[in-house]
Amino acid sequence: MKKLDITVLMDAACIPAEDPEFTGGSASDTTEYHVVHALRELKHAVTILGVSDSVQEMVRHLSEHRPDIVFNLTEQFRDDRGMDRHIAGLLELMDVPFTGTGALGLLLCRNKGLCKQLLSSRKVRVPHFVVVPRGKRIHVPKTVSFPLVVKPNLEDGSDGISNASLVYDDEALNARARMVHERYNQSAIAEEYIEGRELYVGVIGNNRLTVLPPREIFLPKPETGGPVLATQRVKFDTDYQKRWNIRFGFGEFEEKQLQNIVRTCKRAYRALQIQDYGRMDVRVTPDGHVVILEANPNPDIAYGEEVAEAASRAGIEYEALVQRVLNLALRRYRSAKS
Ligand SMILES: Nc1ncnc2c1ncn2[C@@H]1O[C@H](COP(=O)(O)OP(=O)(O)O)[C@@H](O)[C@H]1O
Numbered sequence: 233m234k235k236l237d238i239t240v241l242m243d244a245a246c247i248p249a250e251d252p253e254f255t256g257g258s259a260s261d262t263t264e265y266h267v268v269h270a271l272r273e274l275k276h277a278v279t280i281l282g283v284s285d286s287v288q289e290m291v292r293h294l295s296e297h298r299p300d301i302v303f304n305l306t307e308q309f310r311d312d313r314g315m316d317r318h319i320a321g322l323l324e325l326m327d328v329p330f331t332g333t334g335a336l337g338l339l340l341c342r343n344k345g346l347c348k349q350l351l352s353s354r355k356v357r358v359p360h361f362v363v364v365p366r367g368k369r370i371h372v373p374k375t376v377s378f379p380l381v382v383k384p385n386l387e388d389g390s391d392g393i394s395n396a397s398l399v400y401d402d403e404a405l406n407a408r409a410r411m412v413h414e415r416y417n418q419s420a421i422a423e424e425y426i427e428g429r430e431l432y433v434g435v436i437g438n439n440r441l442t443v444l445p446p447r448e449i450f451l452p453k454p455e456t457g458g459p460v461l462a463t464q465r466v467k468f469d470t471d472y473q474k475r476w477n478i479r480f481g482f483g484e485f486e487e488k489q490l491q492n493i494v495r496t497c498k499r500a501y502r503a504l505q506i507q508d509y510g511r512m513d514v515r516v517t518p519d520g521h522v523v524i525l526e527a528n529p530n531p532d533i534a535y536g537e538e539v540a541e542a543a544s545r546a547g548i549e550y551e552a553l554v555q556r557v558l559n560l561a562l563r564r565y566r567s568a569k570s
């Protein structure tokens with residue numbers, strides 16, 4: 233395996249002041265550490281580069297250093313998650329190979345309304361929805377029925393989503409949309425609530441896609457009065473998880489249903505121009521429909537997180553996964569040039 237000169241590009245806030253070279257052990261449990269350590273284990277030469285509110289240092293470094301490839305872990309620019317596409321765009325302009333999705337795919341996925349519009353035009357099932365811009369009266373079209381889930385149109389990681397995001401009437405919808413407008417300074421999206429099993433499905437590849445075994449979050453039955461949405465507490469608060477017996481594991485499905493999940497995730501991945509690796513957030517309804525809730529380009533690739541766990545189940549251990557992402561990106565770059 234060829235040893236590469238790799239710049240790992242990340243949000244500057246993820247570089248610990250006390251350990252800017254990431255020489256510390258696995259106690260520092262972040263995605264950035266995991267990726268840097270894996271790359272070093274793979275014997276690549278690693279340079280760490282942070283981006284915060286200026287791209288000048290990034291442009292200077294990449295122009296002078298010309299790495300073989302950039303491992304792109306950035307998720308925001310100037311605290312704005314929607315700006316990560318411009319970092320990818322800049323890498324494209326500079327003609328530097330980089331891992332993960334490009335400017336176009338990031339644009340298509342980060343805007344939840346745009347993403348769903350595109351998917352439904354490609355016959356991929358998504359919840360019926362309405363986007364509620366700031367300062368506009370809410371008009372719910374006849375095609376969209378309550379209950380609805382109201383969320384910020386551009387956020388991520390269940391930001392702005394709580395149990396109160398599930399609304400049953402106009403009044404609650406208005407109140408929740410107003411909260412989103414005021415707190416997040418952006419449009420809200422109100423989607424039909426999809427009842428069903430919730431899956432996180434990792435996909436790797438470009439021309440040929442590998443769909444990893446679906447991870448499932450086991451939420452309490454609705455009649456218990458427990459949470460039915462994967463809020464931040466549901467995802468990250470271990471006491472809360474214990475209280476409601478929330479677990480994460482692998483979803484078991486009959487072969488035909490599994491093939492339907494695989495087909496749908498592949499179609500969505502391609503439609504949204506995702507590159508190298510991604511993760512689909514999916515619900516499977518009681519009558520077996522596969523509905524895409526959200527597409528995540530450049531998903532969390534930390535050791536122990538959904539994508540890495542699923543890759544491991546498929547026989548791709550962590551370092552092999554990181555190397556696979558590099559290989560995919562390099563091959564994509566070379567074939568674009570040829
Ligand atoms: N239309 C919906 N129907 C059912 N649950 C939803 C819907 N939209 C969001 N949720 C719940 O909220 C969680 C977070 O929503 P998602 O759209 O994935 O946003 P984020 O980008 O914050 O992860 C989902 O994992 C799911 O549990």
Ligand SMILES: [Mg+2]
Nearest residue numbers: 389390513526
């Ligand atoms: Mg999600």
